[in-house]
Amino acid sequence: MxxxxxxxxxxxxxxxxxxxxxxxxxxxxADHLVLDEPPSFSARTFGPKGQVxxxxxxxxxxxxxxxxxxVRLGAPGIVRGVVVDTSFFTGNYPPYASVEGCCVDGHPGPxxxxxxxxxxxxxxxxxxxxxxxxxxxxxxxxxxxxLSIYPDGGVARLRIHxxxxxxxxxxxxxxxxAAMEHGGQVVACSNMFYGxxxxxxxPGLARVMGEGWETARRRDDANDWVVVKLAAPGRVRxxxxxxxxxxxxxxxxxxxxxxxxxxxxxxxxxxxxxLLPRIPLQPDTRHRFPLDESPVVSHVRMDIYPDGGxxxxxxxxxxxxxxxxxxxxxxxxxxxxxxxxxxxxSPADQGAPARPADQGQTHAL
Numbered sequence: 001m002x003x004x005x006x007x008x009x010x011x012x013x014x015x016x017x018x019x020x021x022x023x024x025x026x027x028x029x030a031d032h033l034v035l036d037e038p039p040s041f042s043a044r045t046f047g048p049k050g051q052v053x054x055x056x057x058x059x060x061x062x063x064x065x066x067x068x069x070x071v072r073l074g075a076p077g078i079v080r081g082v083v084v085d086t087s088f089f090t091g092n093y094p095p096y097a098s099v100e101g102c103c104v105d106g107h108p109g110p111x112x113x114x115x116x117x118x119x120x121x122x123x124x125x126x127x128x129x130x131x132x133x134x135x136x137x138x139x140x141x142x143x144x145x146x147l148s149i150y151p152d153g154g155v156a157r158l159r160i161h162x163x164x165x166x167x168x169x170x171x172x173x174x175x176x177x178a179a180m181e182h183g184g185q186v187v188a189c190s191n192m193f194y195g196x197x198x199x200x201x202x203p204g205l206a207r208v209m210g211e212g213w214e215t216a217r218r219r220d221d222a223n224d225w226v227v228v229k230l231a232a233p234g235r236v237r238x239x240x241x242x243x244x245x246x247x248x249x250x251x252x253x254x255x256x257x258x259x260x261x262x263x264x265x266x267x268x269x270x271x272x273x274x275l276l277p278r279i280p281l282q283p284d285t286r287h288r289f290p291l292d293e294s295p296v297v298s299h300v301r302m303d304i305y306p307d308g309g310x311x312x313x314x315x316x317x318x319x320x321x322x323x324x325x326x327x328x329x330x331x332x333x334x335x336x337x338x339x340x341x342x343x344x345x346s347p348a349d350q351g352a353p354a355r356p357a358d359q360g361q362t363h364a365l
Contacts, residue, residue, distance in 0.1 A: 004081035004134065004161050006198075008180050011145065011160040012036055014202055015074030015181055019056075020144075021110035022069040027057035028154065030069040033147070039156035041088035055089065055156035058149070067094075068148040070110055075164045075181045076103070076143040078334060082120050083159035084131040084147070093127040094149035099160075101142035103335050113144055115337060122150065141165045141334035165335075166231065168328045171319070174237065178300065178315040179203070183231035187299070190224040191215035195309065197226045206311035209245040214309030224251075225303045228313065232323035233260055233298040239276055240314035241287045241302070250283040251304035258297030272301060296320055 011017040013034045022030040032039075032055045039054045046052065058067040079101060086093040099120040102113050117140065120133045147158055164183040171182065178184040180201045189197040194214035199206070206212050215224040236258065243250040256276035264271035275291050300315055319327070 005083070005132070007080055007161045007163060007185070008075060008077075008198065009036075009159045010073045010075050010077050010079070010142070010162050010164065011071050011158060012074055014204070016203070017074035018072050020070050020072050022056070022067075024058040024067050024152075025056060025069075026059040028053045028055055030056040032056055033069060033155065033158040034071060035157065039085065039087045053088065053154055053156075055087075055154050057089070057092065057154035058152045061152040066148055066150045067152050068146055069158075070113065070144060070146050071158060071160070072144050073142060073160060076141055076167075077162045077164040077183075078139060079119050079135045079142050079145075079160055079162040081135055081161045082133045083157070083161070084120075084125060084133070084155055085157040085159065086125055086127050086129055086131065086154070087156040088128060089154040089156065090127045092154050094125055094151070094153035094155065096122050096150040097125050097131075097155070098122040098148045098150075099133075099158075100146045100148070101138075101140070101144065102146075103141050103143050103337075105335075113146075116146060119145065122148075135162075139334060141331070164231075165331055166327065168324060168331055171324075171327075174316055174318050175231070176314050177230040177232070177234050177236060177317045177319075178228045178313055179231065185229045187227050187229045189213075189226040190222075191307070200226065200310060200313040201228065202312070206242070206244055209309065209311075212244075212246065212309050212311035214246070214249065215304075215307045218307040223303055223305045224307050225301055226313075227266075227299055227301045228315070229261075229299050230297065230315070232319050232327050233262065233296050234317045234319040234323060235294045235296055236275060236291050236300065236315045236317040237294065238314075238316040239289045239291055240312065240316070241281065241289070241310060242312040242314070243281055243283055243285050243287070243309070244311040245284060246309040246311065247283045249308050250285075251281050251306075251308035251310065253278050253280050253305040254310075255279065255303045255305075256291075256300055257303075258295065258300045260296050261298045266299065273297070275300065278303075278305065 100116040193216035257272040
């Protein structure tokens with residue numbers, strides 16, 4: 001089973017995630033929360049509002065309430081784990097945080113978001129740390145998350161790891177079956193010394209070598225490989241093996257094999273059918289190969305010989321009818337609203353004094 005922190009960051013800016021609202025960001029903009037790069041810090045770097053932080057930081061509260069930021073996920077899906085990263089926030093981190101999710105169709109504005117449900121309850125945070133939280137028993141598709149911090153302070157990054165659940169209405173007839181944004185996942189690889197393999201299926205072109213997958217130099221007679229679970233079973237019609245930016249360290253050759261894990265044993269070598277025979281590769285080149293008479297596959301294995309780096313792997317093809325039906329059923333089941341809870345008693349009905357409402361406003365960005 002894939003560890004939750006190896007699943008895609010659904011909030012990633014690279015996937016299209018963005019901060020759509022925050023009630024306060026006086027010291028540092030909330031947009032930093034979804035940046036892909038790890039947070040950084042330069043001591044005694046001051047701007048007009050004080051020390052510059054690579055994160056979201058609110059002013060010190062002098063009234064009741066708490067601060068919050070709302071993030072639109074780049075790839076909606078089921079959340080399996082959350083990281084509230086307070087790196088470099090030491091005397092100014094929030095002592096507590098909570099995370100909620102909601103599922104709203106279309107392209108709503110902040111004021112249209114409703115029916116929030118808990119993902120991470122109000123929990124203590126440590127400063128200058130990756131605060132990790134497992135999300136369990138929430139089998140609901142999430143399109144937006146709301147990070148609340150109590151009462152104020154700074155958070156460097158927010159990572160929302162989970163399984164992509166694409167809207168099947170938005171998938172054309174031919175798609176990149178391996179794409180992370182459609183639900184593709186890297187489930188195994190031989191080596192990831194210089195670059196993680198999930199970058200192979202990230203959106204867009206790699207801007208630099210560091211945005212691809214790269215292995216250590218081999219000193220034996222074996223070769224490196226990676227296995228991708230497709231968004232859904234289908235037939236691959238065109239493969240793109242992109243070695244852009246890899247010049248003295250591109251693989252000398254590569255091959256592709258596939259199988260349908262619904263009927264075949266992934267651990268049995270003979271179950272893997274050849275999709276692309278071993279073929280030479282050029283450095284710094286986007287190679288495209290048509291695949292004729294491809295069988296239906298759910299997983300594809302790319303072998304590179306003997307080692308090296310690759311920027312992107314694209315597997316263009318079409319979903320089978322039953323796979324599209326399964327995707328639609330899963331999307332409908334996870335997007336359905338939950339049963340309406342019983343109405344809660346008001347503070348007056350409970351004989352307790354009513355608490356004043358938080359007067360903080362949410363501003364669309």
